Amino acid sequence: MSTTTTRAGAFSDQELARIRADFPILARTVRDGHPLVYLDSGATSQKPYAVLDAERDWYTQVNAAPHRGAHALSEEGTEAYEAARATIAAFVGAGPQEIVFTKNATESLNLAAYAFSNASTGGGGGGGDRFRLGPGDEVVVTEMEHHANLIPWQELCRRTGATLRWLGVTDEGRLDLSNLDSVITERTRVVSVVHASNVLGTINPVATIVARARSVGALVVLDACQSVPHLAVDVADLGVDLLAFSGHKMLGPMGVGVLWGRPEVLDAMPVFLTGGSMIETVTMERATYAPVPQKFEAGVPNAAQAVGLAAACDYLTELGMDRVAAHEHALTELLLAGLRERPWTRLVGPDDLLDRGGAVSFVVDEVHAHDVGQILDDQGVAVRVGHHCAWPLHRRMRAMATTRVSVAAYTTPADIAAFFTALDRVPTVFGIGG
Amino acid sequence: MDLYQQLIIDHSKRPHRMGLRDPFDAEVHHVNPTCGDEITLRVDVDGDVVRDLSYDSLGCSISVASASMLAELLTGEDVGHARTVYAAIRHMLTSKGGDPGDEDVIGDAVALSGVARYPARVKCALLSWMALADAMAQSGIDLTEETHV
Numbered sequence: 006m007s008t009t010t011t012r013a014g015a016f017s018d019q020e021l022a023r024i025r026a027d028f029p030i031l032a033r034t035v036r037d038g039h040p041l042v043y044l045d046s047g048a049t050s051q052k053p054y055a056v057l058d059a060e061r062d063w064y065t066q067v068n069a070a071p072h073r074g075a076h077a078l079s080e081e082g083t084e085a086y087e088a089a090r091a092t093i094a095a096f097v098g099a100g101p102q103e104i105v106f107t108k109n110a111t112e113s114l115n116l117a118a119y120a121f122s123n124a125s126t127g128g129g130g131g132g133g134d135r136f137r138l139g140p141g142d143e144v145v146v147t148e149m150e151h152h153a154n155l156i157p158w159q160e161l162c163r164r165t166g167a168t169l170r171w172l173g174v175t176d177e178g179r180l181d182l183s184n185l186d187s188v189i190t191e192r193t194r195v196v197s198v199v200h201a202s203n204v205l206g207t208i209n210p211v212a213t214i215v216a217r218a219r220s221v222g223a224l225v226v227l228d229a230c231q232s233v234p235h236l237a238v239d240v241a242d243l244g245v246d247l248l249a250f251s252g253h254k255m256l257g258p259m260g261v262g263v264l265w266g267r268p269e270v271l272d273a274m275p276v277f278l279t280g281g282s283m284i285e286t287v288t289m290e291r292a293t294y295a296p297v298p299q300k301f302e303a304g305v306p307n308a309a310q311a312v313g314l315a316a317a318c319d320y321l322t323e324l325g326m327d328r329v330a331a332h333e334h335a336l337t338e339l340l341l342a343g344l345r346e347r348p349w350t351r352l353v354g355p356d357d358l359l360d361r362g363g364a365v366s367f368v369v370d371e372v373h374a375h376d377v378g379q380i381l382d383d384q385g386v387a388v389r390v391g392h393h394c395a396w397p398l399h400r401r402m403r404a405m406a407t408t409r410v411s412v413a414a415y416t417t418p419a420d421i422a423a424f425f426t427a428l429d430r431v432p433t434v435f436g437i438g439g
Numbered sequence: 440m441d442l443y444q445q446l447i448i449d450h451s452k453r454p455h456r457m458g459l460r461d462p463f464d465a466e467v468h469h470v471n472p473t474c475g476d477e478i479t480l481r482v483d484v485d486g487d488v489v490r491d492l493s494y495d496s497l498g499c500s501i502s503v504a505s506a507s508m509l510a511e512l513l514t515g516e517d518v519g520h521a522r523t524v525y526a527a528i529r530h531m532l533t534s535k536g537g538d539p540g541d542e543d544v545i546g547d548a549v550a551l552s553g554v555a556r557y558p559a560r561v562k563c564a565l566l567s568w569m570a571l572a573d574a575m576a577q578s579g580i581d582l583t584e585e586t587h588v
């Protein structure tokens with residue numbers, strides 16, 4: 006596939022056909038022969054052959070424990086693993102030594118939260134008073150966080166005596182910044198927010214939050230799980246201190262995630278998981294630690310998955326992230342328009358395309374999301390139903406559960422049409438609308 | 440689709456014996472954490488008889504209909520019968536479709552037999568029954584005891 010240098014637009018039918026041929030699973034059928042219509046990429050994306058081949062090549066050609074031993078395979082394995090790190094780092098505009106491999110974004114966010122926790126109880130490997138928390142200190146999140154970016158901070162506050170505060174969400178599903186200055190204050194030590202909401206689709210105004218956090222000396226953590234797979238993300242532009250994402254949501258394998266950090270921030274963070282290959286010297290009494298990123302990568306790493314994720318980054322780069330974003334933008338427009346035409350649905354999230362990603366959640370009057378999902382599933386349409394690991398947000402939006410459609414580079418306008426055709430059975434089955 | 444038989448739609452739209460009533464011996468609150476379905480259920484047991492079963496149910500059609508059927512099947516029945524029905528429902532719902540349910544024992548709840556083929560939904564149908572077993576246990580009655588039909 007060649008990238009265009011002209012203005013980015015949605016993928017053409019021919020381009021989509023070529024892309025879809027790279028994803029074998031998209032050709033299968035489900036539930037008595039219905040072609041699969043996969044609209045759950047927000048939960049996990051499908052994987053192209055390029056990623057599967059990269060993982061297989063790792064195991065058939067170079068498999069060895071990286072950074073351990075000195076035989077030929079171990080050398081090549083280390084090289085491949087570190088090359089993957091460089092590719093993934095470049096994908097988000099970072100230097101290779103600025104990214105730490107984890108198992109997923111959840112672990113990345115816990116690594117960040119535990120830096121504060123461990124600093125507060127005298128943990129080693131860091132330098133920083135910046136990370137020490139106690140009563141009187143505050144941690145700020147938002148009401149639209151995925152549980153993965155809420156519970157680690159709740160637990161951190163419980164352990165250290167710090168106080169958890171949060172920015173609210175408007176009825177429309179945007180971050181409520183009206184009290185930004187009274188929520189983020191001189192007491193705030195860290196602000197952790199989601200970049201693109203996995204429920205609302207909302208893309209948050211990172212610059213505004215960073216500016217306020219900087220003015221009070223707080224660190225900023227960004228949960229970029231739903232942005233890195235869908236739009237061009239550059240860590241330098243964002244101006245945050247730490248950023249987390251998962252490989253499996255961006256065409257990569259399950260089992261690998263990333264924590265990016267500013268070098269001086271990562272340096273100052275105490276170690277989290279400890280053990281083999283994250284050390285410098287060890288005696289029976291104590292240890293000193295390797296430089297970043299090794300000090301955060303205890304144990305034999307998920308090297309095959311890292312190599313697979315690098316292949317996913319190459320694949321997305323080849324497609325062009327501006328094209329991917331434009332394509333998903335067009336699909337989101339179809340989804341919003343289709344829901345607007347169906348007055349028995351209520352969108353949960355912004356009804357415009359400004360600063361909006363391709364997660365579109367809604368409720369159907371009088372019909373529970375589980376029942377909506379079941380009708381869709383019966384026709385081969387895979388969506389997510391429930392609270393999508395954002396229970397407080399659902400409570401805020403007065404929805405017990407929602408149905409979420411989410412798109413990716415391989416999603417077609419025909420998928421969206423099939424979704425609406427299936428959705429239109431809901432009023433008939435449940436006797437609503439009119 | 441055959442999962443949503445008319446009986447399920449009817450029970451979920453107009454749940455029988457819905458609402459929380461006094462007096463009661465035990466009250467329990469159960470949730471299905473994957474989807475947020477909730478039920479608060481009260482039992483009023485008089486010796487060997489389930490005098491009243493009242494509940495407040497919030498959730499999908501399967502979970503609400505199942506609670507409605509439960510209340511209809513067991514209110515005023517004796518504990519021995521409750522054990523039989525409880526065992527029959529559990530067996531049907533966990534049979535992966537192998538057990539179509541016996542209408543003479545479980546009445547309208549045979550309409551729930553289709554749920555057994557959808558593992559993700561079995562929990563919705565079982566929610567009220569798990570709450571019932573819990574509430575009965577708190578009233579000193581073990582619903583899971585072996586029954587000899």
Ligand SMILES: Cc1ncc(COP(=O)(O)O)c(C=O)c1O
Nearest residue numbers: 109110111151153203228230251
């Ligand atoms: C916004 C957001 N944050 C965090 C996560 C957690 O990602 P993972 O389960 O891969 O750790 C998700 C995944 O659903 C998400 O959508």
